[in-house]
Amino acid sequence: MPASDGGRTQGDLPAGPRRHSWRVRDWALWTRPKRFIAFLLTMELLALSGFAAAFAGSGTPTTTDWVRFAILAVGATVHIQLTQRQEERRRSRTRTVLIDLIAVWVFPAVLVLPATLVVLVVVLIRLQRWFTARRPAHNFVFSSISHSLAAALAHLTYISLGPQDWHTLSGWDSLREFLLIIVAALVYEGVQVLYVGGILALSSPNPTIRTVLGSKADNLLEAITTGLGVMTAVLLVTMPPTVAIMAVVTVVFNRLAELDQLQDDVVTDPKTGLLNMRGWTEAAERALGRISRSGGTLAMLMIDLDHFKWINDTFGHPAGDDVLMSVAEVLGEVTRPSDIVGRFGGEEFLVLLPDTDTAAAGLAAERVRSTIAGLRIDTTDKRGGQTTITGRTTSIGVAVYPDHASTLEGLLQAADEAVYTAKENGRNQVRFAPVGDAA
Numbered sequence: 001m002p003a004s005d006g007g008r009t010q011g012d013l014p015a016g017p018r019r020h021s022w023r024v025r026d027w028a029l030w031t032r033p034k035r036f037i038a039f040l041l042t043m044e045l046l047a048l049s050g051f052a053a054a055f056a057g058s059g060t061p062t063t064t065d066w067v068r069f070a071i072l073a074v075g076a077t078v079h080i081q082l083t084q085r086q087e088e089r090r091r092s093r094t095r096t097v098l099i100d101l102i103a104v105w106v107f108p109a110v111l112v113l114p115a116t117l118v119v120l121v122v123v124l125i126r127l128q129r130w131f132t133a134r135r136p137a138h139n140f141v142f143s144s145i146s147h148s149l150a151a152a153l154a155h156l157t158y159i160s161l162g163p164q165d166w167h168t169l170s171g172w173d174s175l176r177e178f179l180l181i182i183v184a185a186l187v188y189e190g191v192q193v194l195y196v197g198g199i200l201a202l203s204s205p206n207p208t209i210r211t212v213l214g215s216k217a218d219n220l221l222e223a224i225t226t227g228l229g230v231m232t233a234v235l236l237v238t239m240p241p242t243v244a245i246m247a248v249v250t251v252v253f254n255r256l257a258e259l260d261q262l263q264d265d266v267v268t269d270p271k272t273g274l275l276n277m278r279g280w281t282e283a284a285e286r287a288l289g290r291i292s293r294s295g296g297t298l299a300m301l302m303i304d305l306d307h308f309k310w311i312n313d314t315f316g317h318p319a320g321d322d323v324l325m326s327v328a329e330v331l332g333e334v335t336r337p338s339d340i341v342g343r344f345g346g347e348e349f350l351v352l353l354p355d356t357d358t359a360a361a362g363l364a365a366e367r368v369r370s371t372i373a374g375l376r377i378d379t380t381d382k383r384g385g386q387t388t389i390t391g392r393t394t395s396i397g398v399a400v401y402p403d404h405a406s407t408l409e410g411l412l413q414a415a416d417e418a419v420y421t422a423k424e425n426g427r428n429q430v431r432f433a434p435v436g437d438a439a
Contacts, residue, residue: 029138036202040142043195047149051119054152057159058115068236069109069117071243073124075232076105079250080128100129103222104250106147107229108236110155110184111163118155122148146195154188166237185226228253269343271321272328280342281408284352287340288408291354291401298401299361301351302415303331303368306393306427308347315381315389322379323389327372334371335364350415358400358432365396365430373428393428395419404433 029037061069079102102125109121126144161180164173197213213219228249235242267279275283284300291298305327312320324347331341331349340352353364377389397418399405404414414433422431 033202036199039198039202040138043198044142044145047145050149050153054115054119054156057156061114061117065113065117068112068240069121071236071240072105072109072113072121072232075243075247075250076102076121076125077128078247079105080125082251084131101221101225101250101253102129103225104228104232104246104253106151107154107185107188107226108233110151110188111158111181111230111233112236113155115152115155118151119148122151142199143196146192149195150188150191153191154184157187158184166234181230185230188226189222225253272324272343274328274331274349275340275342277342277344280340280344280350280352283340283342284350284408287352287354288401288411292406296355297357299353299356299358299364300399300401300411300415301353301361301365301368302344302397302399302412302419303327303349303351303372304395304397304419304423305347305372306395306423311389311392315379315387319379319381319387319389323377323392326375326377330371330375331368334367348419350412356400358403361398361400362430362432365398369394369396369428369430395422395427396430397422397433398430399433403435 029040032040083101105125106118106122109118113121122144126140126147130140158180161183163177163180166177169177193213228246232243232246235246267275267282269276274280288298305323308320308323311323324343327349328341328343331351335341335351335353338354340350340354342350344350351364351368353361356364372392372394375390375392377392379387379389381387397415397420399411399414399418401411405411418431418433422429425431
């Protein structure tokens, strides 16, 4: 799932000077939509009862608790300070969910510390993150509350299930303990999804699953980070000095996460989250090579949104962007995991369908056309007012390997020719390329 400091945070605003007024009426919060304000304030009030429940059963920290707290605090501080520049770069490139690797330090606190110290670990981390957050204060405070509450409730859940002393675990007991840790992790992540995912959904006029919950890669990174947190907890209980190893691991892991993001940025269209032409071409060439070696078939769809310029001229470019993002999400939903979806440029998209013959390609193209035609896209007009765009049509050109061409370039030319045929014959239709017209 997407991240907090121990899980998920919202993507950041562009860098710039930060001016915060102490006057309540001047807070940037009041410029947000009313539903955003209502959700934020309601969830923050509900968090108070969650903290009260967690703290009610929390005993007085022992000397051992304070030593473990100090070790986690030092480890987290080393991690944050050594990766500050990397984290700034990652945040500046992210506009939705950001996976923060600090779960390595927060989740062990959930498992081995009393609730008061669990929240204190999060607070110390968040205070240091403030210098790299570059977000409005109300966003930062909300994220901090959601992280703290997620950790506190996960701890409360774990303790209520009756964990055992890790030093005395037998084989079966260790399995039970592992299941309890998984339950705590699910609570930890679920609270963040509810809080951060909810506010992200309300922040966008046209939210998508990817922008609210993050990509598969985001969620895998979150799971790995939480798993590293479990390992940190085991080391903290059994061999406290070895926690220093995790500080090194997190610094390296943070760097790898940045490199992975950079690599993804090279082949991804920033507006839609789909592959850009470079990424799509590389993936399509590999798929075509595999199909040609096995003697199979492959189809290509070129999808052109009809009268897209009219949308920009009538509603404004932000509305046009919302349409593109909605179409991108639809293409992800109506295609198979093995299909390769990309943005060709402007209002055009490409879908490569491996192991697909002419009949199946026609059905797939018609499914795309009809689904897009049925979209209701909530967006804004030129004056910022709420509006809904409906009835958008597409012209789709289809080319099939090896019937229409034997190369990727040839398939592109054939599909493009079919798109023009569709447009010339009235738009809002699927057309196949002429057999033998492309090389």
